[in-house]
Amino acid sequence: MNIYDISEKAGVSIATVSRVLNGSSRVSPKTREHVLAVMAEQGYVPNAFARGLGLKSMKTIGLLCPNAGDPYLALAITYLERAFRANGYDCLLSCTGKARSDRVKGVELLLSKLVDGMVLMGSTFLEANESGNKYLQNAAKRVPLVMLNAAYACENVYCVVCDDYRATMEATQSLLDSGRKNILYLYHSRNASGQKKLAGYQAGLQSRGLPIRDDLIHFFAEDKMSVPAVRDFLLSLAHQGLTFDAVLSSEDILSVGAAKYARVSRRSVPESLSIIGYNNSSFALCCEPELTSVDNKLEVLCNACVSTMLSVLSGKDAPQKTVYHAELVKRGSTL
Amino acid sequence: MNIYDISEKAGVSIATVSRVLNGSSRVSPKTREHVLAVMAEQGYVPNAFARGLGLKSMKTIGLLCPNAGDPYLALAITYLERAFRANGYDCLLSCTGKARSDRVKGVELLLSKLVDGMVLMGSTFLEANESGNKYLQNAAKRVPLVMLNAAYACENVYCVVCDDYRATMEATQSLLDSGRKNILYLYHSRNASGQKKLAGYQAGLQSRGLPIRDDLIHFFAEDKMSVPAVRDFLLSLAHQGLTFDAVLSSEDILSVGAAKYARVSRRSVPESLSIIGYNNSSFALCCEPELTSVDNKLEVLCNACVSTMLSVLSGKDAPQKTVYHAELVKRGSTL
DNA sequence: TTGTACGCGTTATCAC
DNA sequence: GTGATAACGCGTACAA
Numbered sequence: 001m002n003i004y005d006i007s008e009k010a011g012v013s014i015a016t017v018s019r020v021l022n023g024s025s026r027v028s029p030k031t032r033e034h035v036l037a038v039m040a041e042q043g044y045v046p047n048a049f050a051r052g053l054g055l056k057s058m059k060t061i062g063l064l065c066p067n068a069g070d071p072y073l074a075l076a077i078t079y080l081e082r083a084f085r086a087n088g089y090d091c092l093l094s095c096t097g098k099a100r101s102d103r104v105k106g107v108e109l110l111l112s113k114l115v116d117g118m119v120l121m122g123s124t125f126l127e128a129n130e131s132g133n134k135y136l137q138n139a140a141k142r143v144p145l146v147m148l149n150a151a152y153a154c155e156n157v158y159c160v161v162c163d164d165y166r167a168t169m170e171a172t173q174s175l176l177d178s179g180r181k182n183i184l185y186l187y188h189s190r191n192a193s194g195q196k197k198l199a200g201y202q203a204g205l206q207s208r209g210l211p212i213r214d215d216l217i218h219f220f221a222e223d224k225m226s227v228p229a230v231r232d233f234l235l236s237l238a239h240q241g242l243t244f245d246a247v248l249s250s251e252d253i254l255s256v257g258a259a260k261y262a263r264v265s266r267r268s269v270p271e272s273l274s275i276i277g278y279n280n281s282s283f284a285l286c287c288e289p290e291l292t293s294v295d296n297k298l299e300v301l302c303n304a305c306v307s308t309m310l311s312v313l314s315g316k317d318a319p320q321k322t323v324y325h326a327e328l329v330k331r332g333s334t335l
Numbered sequence: 336m337n338i339y340d341i342s343e344k345a346g347v348s349i350a351t352v353s354r355v356l357n358g359s360s361r362v363s364p365k366t367r368e369h370v371l372a373v374m375a376e377q378g379y380v381p382n383a384f385a386r387g388l389g390l391k392s393m394k395t396i397g398l399l400c401p402n403a404g405d406p407y408l409a410l411a412i413t414y415l416e417r418a419f420r421a422n423g424y425d426c427l428l429s430c431t432g433k434a435r436s437d438r439v440k441g442v443e444l445l446l447s448k449l450v451d452g453m454v455l456m457g458s459t460f461l462e463a464n465e466s467g468n469k470y471l472q473n474a475a476k477r478v479p480l481v482m483l484n485a486a487y488a489c490e491n492v493y494c495v496v497c498d499d500y501r502a503t504m505e506a507t508q509s510l511l512d513s514g515r516k517n518i519l520y521l522y523h524s525r526n527a528s529g530q531k532k533l534a535g536y537q538a539g540l541q542s543r544g545l546p547i548r549d550d551l552i553h554f555f556a557e558d559k560m561s562v563p564a565v566r567d568f569l570l571s572l573a574h575q576g577l578t579f580d581a582v583l584s585s586e587d588i589l590s591v592g593a594a595k596y597a598r599v600s601r602r603s604v605p606e607s608l609s610i611i612g613y614n615n616s617s618f619a620l621c622c623e624p625e626l627t628s629v630d631n632k633l634e635v636l637c638n639a640c641v642s643t644m645l646s647v648l649s650g651k652d653a654p655q656k657t658v659y660h661a662e663l664v665k666r667g668s669t670l
Numbered sequence: 671t672t673g674t675a676c677g678c679g680t681t682a683t684c685a686c
Numbered sequence: 687g688t689g690a691t692a693a694c695g696c697g698t699a700c701a702a
Contacts, residue, residue, distance in 0.1 A: 012673085013673045016672060046696070050696045052387070053382070053677095053678050053696075065430070068409055068412050072413070074406060075404050077430075079401065092425055093412070094420070095417060114383050227621050256621050260623055264623065270682085283563060285604070338679060338680065349680085350688070351688060385678070388680070455686070560672050
């Protein structure tokens with residue numbers, strides 16, 4: 001069942017059928033009705049490949065993420081997909097993993113599928129050295145790129161970020177201003193966003209005249225980022241004699257580990273230990289008391305990604321960079 | 336840069352270029368080398384739409400899920416996408432929500448994009464009445480359907496499920512055999528899978544000669560399925576005088592709520608209250624003690640979905656239904 | 671307002 | 687082995 005069959009059964013040319021199909025202007029209401037009736041009767045659906053061939057687009061967006069199993073990124077996928085779909089675009093998903101070669105391959109694969117644009121989720125896709133981002137520059141020559149939570153200045157690359165630096169700085173200041181002296185900082189990623197968060201923590205300390213102490217800053221590799229692992233690690237830290245009265249982390253799950261440490265070692269939260277998480281996820285609600293957490297407005301960011309992309313695709317100009325401010329959601333784990 | 340350009344620069348016909356491209360049969364090693372060299376030099380990538388038009392396939396699988404924000408489904412997406420990609424297929428994601436009309440639309444939209452097959456995640460896509468599943472039957476006439484965690488007997492529909500019934504039955508028996516008398520059952524979904532779990536719980540009770548008590552069975556709507564909400568609900572139940580010494584749930588997060596209830600009301604786990612969750616997710620590790628949980632082997636199920644789909648697509652015959660057995664992972668929340 | 675004819679970039683079927 | 691050439695199904699100038 002193709003456009004020729006319809007044109008024949010309807011007694012018109014394929015051009016007319018095509019016009020009806022594309023809601024195009026000049027078709028007499030009468031023939032339009034008739035053609036539509038025939039199409040409905042025959043259950044006709046235009047061939048997407050042929051259409052794509054002609055239009056050079058199948059209205060598809062590539063979604064790249066290092067790992068869709070991460071609840072945070074999973075949420076982002078939901079938000080992005082929903083918004084794109086509402087605007088007539090489908091999403092091709094590509095979970096590349098973090099290995100550089102796989103990420104590059106993922107980008108190329110999506111390009112080879114002729115997506116209209118790509119959204120790159122998280123700053124994992126950014127390399128420290130400029131030459132490492134050559135693959136992004138090349139991709140941007142073919143389709144618009146929108147980066148979520150990553151900042152990269154480049155032609156045809158648009159960035160939507162939350163101000164992680166300011167967020168952790170303010171969280172740190174909030175802890176200090178409530179009387180805390182020794183804030184443990186736990187983080188799980190050294191990518192650009194992870195570095196910003198760390199820098200914000202350090203800036204927060206310095207803004208109150210406190211030194212940056214390496215013994216209060218700890219990194220967790222991905223496979224070590226489980227609640228029990230963090231709990232045990234903090235237990236060992238305390239056992240070694242390290243003193244701390246607050247924990248700030250780059251991920252709620254790390255802070256849940258801290259809460260667990262507190263319970264096991266009978267330290268009361270928030271009286272003896274303040275805890276702040278990041279992402280304001282369901283995990284923040286798992287603890288007793290519930291965790292104060294930085295809400296980085298994921299849904300807002302995602303919607304901004306989509307509307308930016310749509311603007312670019314429709315030829316309108318869009319902001320190269322959009323920055324939102326995170327919000328500290330205060331709950332029972334802080335004074 | 337298309338196949339004509341390459342053929343011209345290489346001094347061969349497009350037929351030969353096409354043969355080289357498809358690793359196809361009889362091409363002299365010499366010309367093959369030459370053509371490959373020209374393609375590499377020109378950075379030629381064949382047009383996916385044109386290829387799709389000819390082959391009637393773009394090697395794309397449609398992934399349908401009611402809600403990718405659900406960590407469980409998010410994980411499933413990761414597993415499925417990874418396995419399909421490893422086999423040369425891309426995934427078109429469609430998060431439809433649970434409304435019936437949207438689900439039907441989602442299926443139709445993927446069909447209109449000419450996917451090679453579809454994976455439907457969760458039994459949300461199954462209706463109770465047979466006529467409600469007409470849309471699945473129709474879809475199955477066009478492409479193979481694989482259902483994850485849903486059983487539906489129909490031509491060209493393949494199902495991969497975990498035996499939820501047996502899983503909750505065994506979990507229930509395990510609780511009873513450890514001396515528990517009054518098991519609270521909390522669930523969050525009334526779809527086919529949710530009904531199986533509930534039935535398993537009931538069967539477990541009856542297998543030990545206990546009655547099914549409606550006052551011990553409670554449903555949580557999606558928006559009520561948060562840790563604090565469950566905690567508060569259990570507090571109110573206890574306040575009303577209901578006695579229970581164990582909680583079994585259809586979702587880890589519900590059980591986390593139960594753990595929180597226990598802490599707030601100073602009931603010790605597992606001495607005074609046993610708790611079992613479902614899915615064996617990260618949430619099960621958030622509590623102190625960690626939760627015993629039913630591991631329904633999601634990754635195994637997903638891989639089975641993919642290999643089933645690949646078999647069908649390659650013309651081999653595949654099992655109409657594949658059933659796996661869940662495993663009760665015992666942790667500190669049970670005796 | 672409607673129809674004709676060509677282009678889009680491949681794959682596949684023939685001949686040679 | 688290799689090369690013409692016809693599909694594949696649709697969009698769209700251009701003509702009528």
